[in-house]
Amino acid sequence: MNESGKESNIDISGNVVLVCYKYNVPLNDPCCYPLGFMHVSSWLKQIGCNVKILNYNLWEYDFREEIKNQNFVLFTGFEEFKSKIIRDANICKELGIKTLLGGALSTFCSEEMSKYVDYVFKGEIDLNTDIDKISFPDYEGFEIREYHKRNNLRHVGILTSRGCPYACTFCSQTCKFRMRSLDNVFQEIDLYVEKYNAELVVFNDNTFNLNKNRFLKICKEMKDRSLAWGASIRCDIFDEDMAIAAKNSGCQSFIVGVESFIQKRLDMMNKQIKIEDVYRTLDLLNMYNIEYKGNILLGFENESYKDIAEEVSSIPERYSVTPVLVQPFIGTSNGVKRLINTEEVNFLNKVFEEYINSKGLYLYPF
Numbered sequence: 523m524n525e526s527g528k529e530s531n532i533d534i535s536g537n538v539v540l541v542c543y544k545y546n547v548p549l550n551d552p553c554c555y556p557l558g559f560m561h562v563s564s565w566l567k568q569i570g571c572n573v574k575i576l577n578y579n580l581w582e583y584d585f586r587e588e589i590k591n592q593n594f595v596l597f598t599g600f601e602e603f604k605s606k607i608i609r610d611a612n613i614c615k616e617l618g619i620k621t622l623l624g625g626a627l628s629t630f631c632s633e634e635m636s637k638y639v640d641y642v643f644k645g646e647i648d649l650n651t652d653i654d655k656i657s658f659p660d661y662e663g664f665e666i667r668e669y670h671k672r673n674n675l676r677h678v679g680i681l682t683s684r685g686c687p688y689a690c691t692f693c694s695q696t697c698k699f700r701m702r703s704l705d706n707v708f709q710e711i712d713l714y715v716e717k718y719n720a721e722l723v724v725f726n727d728n729t730f731n732l733n734k735n736r737f738l739k740i741c742k743e744m745k746d747r748s749l750a751w752g753a754s755i756r757c758d759i760f761d762e763d764m765a766i767a768a769k770n771s772g773c774q775s776f777i778v779g780v781e782s783f784i785q786k787r788l789d790m791m792n793k794q795i796k797i798e799d800v801y802r803t804l805d806l807l808n809m810y811n812i813e814y815k816g817n818i819l820l821g822f823e824n825e826s827y828k829d830i831a832e833e834v835s836s837i838p839e840r841y842s843v844t845p846v847l848v849q850p851f852i853g854t855s856n857g858v859k860r861l862i863n864t865e866e867v868n869f870l871n872k873v874f875e876e877y878i879n880s881k882g883l884y885l886y887p888f
Contacts, residue, residue, distance in 0.1 A: 532641055534622070536593035538571045541585075541610065542664070543603045544578040549672050552724040552752055552777075554579070555679040558625065559598050560659030568657050575663050586613055597639065598625035601852045608638045630694065630853040646684075646697045653684065654706040658713070666718055675750075677722035678714045682707045682740070686728040688756075690781075691791050692819060694853025695728075704736070708743055715747070722774070725753035729779070731760055738767050745771035752776060757803040758795040765806040773812055778803060780816035780843050783836045790822065804841045814842055820870070821847040823859045827866050844878050847871060 540563055542556050556579075566573050574592065576583050589595055595614050597607045604627060611621045621639040628635055628642045636642045661678065670676045685699035714720040723744070730753035731737045741764075744751050754777040768776075782788050785797045807814045818837060820830045834845050847870055850858045860867060 532622075534566065534569070534594055535571060537574065537591065538566055538594045538596060539574045539576060539589050539592050540566075540596050541598075542575065542577045542579065543599055543606055546602070549579065549669055550674065552677070552775075553679070553726060554669070555659070555661075555664070555666075555726075556598075557659050557679050557681055557726055560661065560664050561656060562596070562598075562624065563660035563663050564657040567660065567663075573660075573663060575660075575665075577664055580665060580668050585610055586617075589614060589617065589619060592619055594620045594622060596622045596624065598623070598627075600626050601631075601850070603627065604635075607635075611638045626694065626852045653700045653702050658710050661714070661718070670718065675722045676718060676720050677724055678711075678718065678720045679724045679726045680707065680710060681726055682730070683727045683732075687732070688729070688792075688794060690793055692781075692848055692851060692854055692856045693728075694851065701732075701736075704739055704743070707740075711747070711749070715749070721750060723749050723751040725751065727754065729754060729756050731755040731764065734759065734761070734764060737764055741767035741771040741773075744773075748772065750774045755779065755803070756795065757799040760799075760803045760806065762806055765810045765812065769810045769812055775813040775815070776807065778807070778814050778816040778843075780804070780841075781819050782833060783818070783838070784833055787822075787833065791819070804843075808840065816841075816843040818843050818845045819848045820845055821860050821862060821867070822856060823861065825861055827862050830862070830870065844881070845874050846878075847874065 540559060542559055545554065545556070547554050563573050563575060574588070576585070576588055595610070597603075597611070599607065607623065607627070614621045620641070622641040622643065623635050623639045624643040629644045632642045632644055659679075666678070681702075682704075683699065683701040685695050685697045686693070687699045711720075711723055714723075725740075750772045752773065752775045756779050779793070779795075780800055781791055781793055783797065783800065788795060788797065788800075804814070804816075818833060820833055837843060837845065847867065848856045850856070862870075
């Protein structure tokens with residue numbers, strides 16, 4: 523366990539509250555489950571803690587009342603949760619309750635956040651060198667049945683890997699890249715089918731198709747189980763064999779790492795793909811009628827309004843992609859400074875939002 527706090531060691535025990543603030547995604551979104559925090563919950567229960575979960579994606583709470591008689595309160599999240607974490611950490615301090623922070627905010631802003639909480643954990647709290655020995659996420663504690671009541675489909679999120687071996691400039695990682703064995707993955711899937719009658723599996727890996735043979739094996743297993751599924755894929759590791767296997771195994775949709783139709787911009791983002799990879803992948807998805815969505819990222823630090831207009835004009839109409847301004851993502855510098863002015867930023871955001879809404883979509887997190 524990596525930690526940076528006021529003491530060299532911390533013994534997490536007794537009554538622990540996990541605070542999960544409301545995400546900027548609807549409950550029927552494939553990425554609605556806070557899988558990282560759910561893994562932490564399972565780990566805490568495994569070491570003997572009494573865990574209480576405040577899941578603001580489902581309910582509202584009286585925070586001060588909920589944390590009474592608790593030993594620790596654990597926060598996680600991105601920069602948009604910062605003000606709430608500081609507010610609630612102060613309440614914990616008033617009541618003499620120790621506070622801990624994990625996730626991206628603690629990993630990339632540890633020095634700043636250590637001013638507000640007692641312990642700041644960098645990286646993975648439940649770090650285990652053998653990824654197959656990490657306990658499954660705590661769907662029970664996070665009330666998966668309530669999620670299912672509010673959705674048309676009973677879906678679950680699965681991580682077949684952690685982290686990402688790539689280093690795109692607009693993204694950041696809080697854990698090292700590791701893959702689970704497929705036996706372990708399908709043990710988890712079969713458990714959710716039996717326990718929750720899951721009918722849709724969303725593979726929440728940062729990049730699902732890193733290995734073609736592994737991808738094809740997963741397709742075969744999903745076909746054998748007659749389960750619908752979806753995932754996020756790269757364009758340089760996708761071919762017709764994979765498209766056919768995905769279609770025949772119940773794949774409903776992909777999130778595709780497109781980002782740009784201009785090679786110099788892909789290189790600037792350190793995507794490590796060629797423009798022909800993008801066209802090939804999207805054409806295959808169109809050919810085999812597999813739904814997908816992808817972002818075109820605009821407004822990087824050195825891009826002018828003319829550069830943005832050039833990219834937008836290059837987007838082929840036949841592809842299901844949406845232009846968006848790159849947003850400041852913790853751990854990166856993208857979106858913090860822009861060459862375009864505030865008036866241009868506001869205008870483009872309005873135009874892109876209207877375009878996305880006209881397609882019946884919403885701005886997908888990236």
